[in-house]
Amino acid sequence: MKCHRTAVLAVVAWLLLPLAGPAQPPAQDNLRQGLVALTKNDLVHAREFLERAVKLDPRSAVAWVALAQTYLKSGQRDMAAKAAGNAEQFGANTPPVQHALALFCAGTGDLARAAEWERRFAATPGAGAQAAANAATLSLEAGQPEEAVKWAGTALRGADTPGAHHLLGKAYQAAGRPDSALPELRRAFEQAPAQEVFLSDFGQALLEHGDFAEALGVLAKGHRQFPKNAQIALAYGVACYAQRRAAESVSAFLEVIRLDPTVEQPYVFLGRILEHAGGRLPEVIASYAAWEKKAPENYLPVFLHAKALAASSNRDAPEIETKLRRSIELNGAFWESHLELGALLSRHSKWPDATRELSRSIELNPGQSRAHYELARVYLRMGKPDLARAERAEYERLKSAETDTGRP
């Protein structure tokens, strides 16, 4: 929202321009003073002047839109909407009002309308590359990627800047066109390699594109350049893993947790590569323990903590079973907790309990193969060969489906 506030001040200043100069009629004078007060965030006086202005000139779209902003900032959303409606009625075709309405709508959270107003503004002759960029940005935020591509392209044609390439790249990404996105994000990065966000987005685009070697190079550089950027550290960890540099991947994820312990992804990623943690496993366990302590009602930390403990030494320690049960207590719909508990109970020869947990895991996620395999083993040991055979057949079917991708 910070950018919106900056933009509001800019547009207010812009609206003020025609009012500068010699003495104005009363309506315009009130409008000018109202806008000045709004610029200073003096909402009481802004409202006083602007209400007076619209009373004196009820067809002043500029006054209405400024009043709408004032009401909105004062938390009077209904009155704001009404004022904006009046602004639209009297100034729908006035470019500054279109732009101001775009900002107003963005402030209300109606991004689709905001994008629409901004595009109308950007379409007016002489609106410039920045207006097109704003239209693209708002379209992107409104979930209208094709419009974003169109207007980002217009912005780029108007001014070939790293920002414009970046915007077009992001628009292509949103439109599901990664092959078109990558060159644009590359240009942005190449033109402004010190820009943190350009580097981060380019590195991630490379990852998504499967260019792991180049991604690793870019993100490694970024990780050195911006060591406090958790996003880059996270992407760097993923790139390391993709390049089979698992130990570095573990280090990177631990670093992300240190930078921002509230981000969930590094915990989850670590949970998938525990076997690579090696000598750093105690740190991983400690990070899960800390997360579990901070979020005692979240099933995921306690589950991952149990998994990490199981990877450490005694995979059958009573603490692990307790934690898995606690995870299920917190979220009974998470299939992995049931699977891990079922496998553990199976190792302890607690066949009926294992059967229950594994069956529940399958119920929650019928498409995962391992639970069928574990269940088949349990049935076999329970002397139920037919059930075992059926589960094993299902395992085989799922496993084949997982790996059978047809011709290369």
Next chain:
Amino acid sequence: MRAAITVTVGVLTALLGPALWRGVPAEPPIHFVYRPIAFTLDVCETPERHAPETMAGGVAVFDYNNDGYLDIFFANGADIRTLKKTSPKYSNRLFANDGKGHFTDVTEKAGLAGGGYDTAAAVGDYDNDGNEDLFVGGVHGNRLYRNNGDGTFTDVTKKAEIDQPDSEYGPLWSVGAAWVDVNNDGLLDLFVVNYLSWDIRTEPVCPTAGGRDYCDPKFYKKTPNQLFLNNGDGTFRDVSAESGIRAHPGKGMGAGIADFDLDGWMDIFVTNDKLDNFLFHNKGGGKFEEVAFEANVALREDAEWISGMGLDFRDIDNDGYPDIVFVALDEETFPIFRNTGKGDFADVTRSSGMGALSLPMAGYSPTVCDFDNDGWKDIFVTRGHVEVMLPVRQGQVEQHNTVFRNLGGARFAALTADAGLAAQPPRRHRGSAVGDLNGDGRVDVVVSAIGAPAEIWMNDSPGGNHWLEFQLEGTKSNRDAIGARIKVVTRTATQYNHVSFSFGYASSSAGPVHFGLGPDKSADTVEIRWPSGVVQELKNVAGDRLVRVKEPGPPR
């Protein structure tokens, strides 16, 4: 002044001596030195990356001329388009050992140059004449060479009838074989491991950055393994279907033989590439049931399909029950299944330390043998990746070999550079065979590598541990005594092994059975359980020598 300096140096030595001493790295307990041999594995590698090109490299170590020295055979590739050895560079090679570390190429004289795209080698005296014969498996063609006993071999494939295309699956691609007497009739039968259904005309294309790479096995169909029963007259009968073997098609990469449940019948374990493994339990009389799932060896503990490669099926924890060790690619670990003695196995990959050690490694051929003669069997693994253009550092395609030292009770430590195995560049190593090539009581290793010179790793491990080797000769049992179980009891330990020439990937090691005795100079007792059922006991057997033992009782 001179005296003062001497004193100072003396004081420094006294102060730093222990620290300096501690700083000197301990002598590695297992160590090898490289010896070259004039063979380069030529697989006719093409930019199209046809699957057989990366799956070659069988090695055999056996005494082909009965001079008491172990000789070396290498299987070699061929023109991939014609599957024919169109150039001498594709010739299989036999090297005679003079016992002093010199190897002479005797291929031509022996008549073992071969003709097809050969992958696997399996040694066994199928006609019980005292001369080791040789089966060579390959792509769409296998050959059986009978040893004439005069340094030459005769191709008896046609007579033996072991090379017929499958009526349903067509021509097969053999990557391994094991000689084993499945019905205890005193004749070695032949189990052939077949990989997948391959045809150059329908080869899938797997593009990767910078070209094409070898495809995942999922793009090829399964094929069945084969069992040929020895008729005793130089011919064999294909009993794949009636034995129960053919009912389980897979993508076999290796076979190990052992009587895992000690019921007197030899069982067969087969690793499959990205499929469940097979454990063919011999029910007697050559009838098998596939029990891998029931015995807990179908998959790793996490139920993932991995790239099962070569294997060895031997007792690694000295409890008398054969365990299973096999290797796979990086991120997959080298699994170890410990025989519980109750008819099934436990996955001890992680608890043995092997999981973490092998995680970044890609392996092809594991051979289980006591390389430091400490009484615990170690594992030598040839390493190298299947693919050639992984999206990773090149160092992960070409790798050094590694020996995993058994620290006792199947806990392992990995030795690579420390064991001298980084003395040669990393390569795409493939097959391997073991045997004491120079008679010094330490087991050496022969390794093949794609497009690179083969390697002989002479074992020069330090320490004064003692050893014993047994060369068994069956009379009622098969002459090679394959399947015989040997129990050696010394003052400090009891250990077990059995006669099996099936080690590793596509390879065969037909030397005597080796035991490290640690500090013990002799064995108090040696018990041999022959496949015929005869039990023989030797007492007070002096160590550091090869003991030849003939099966007692009337001949077959």
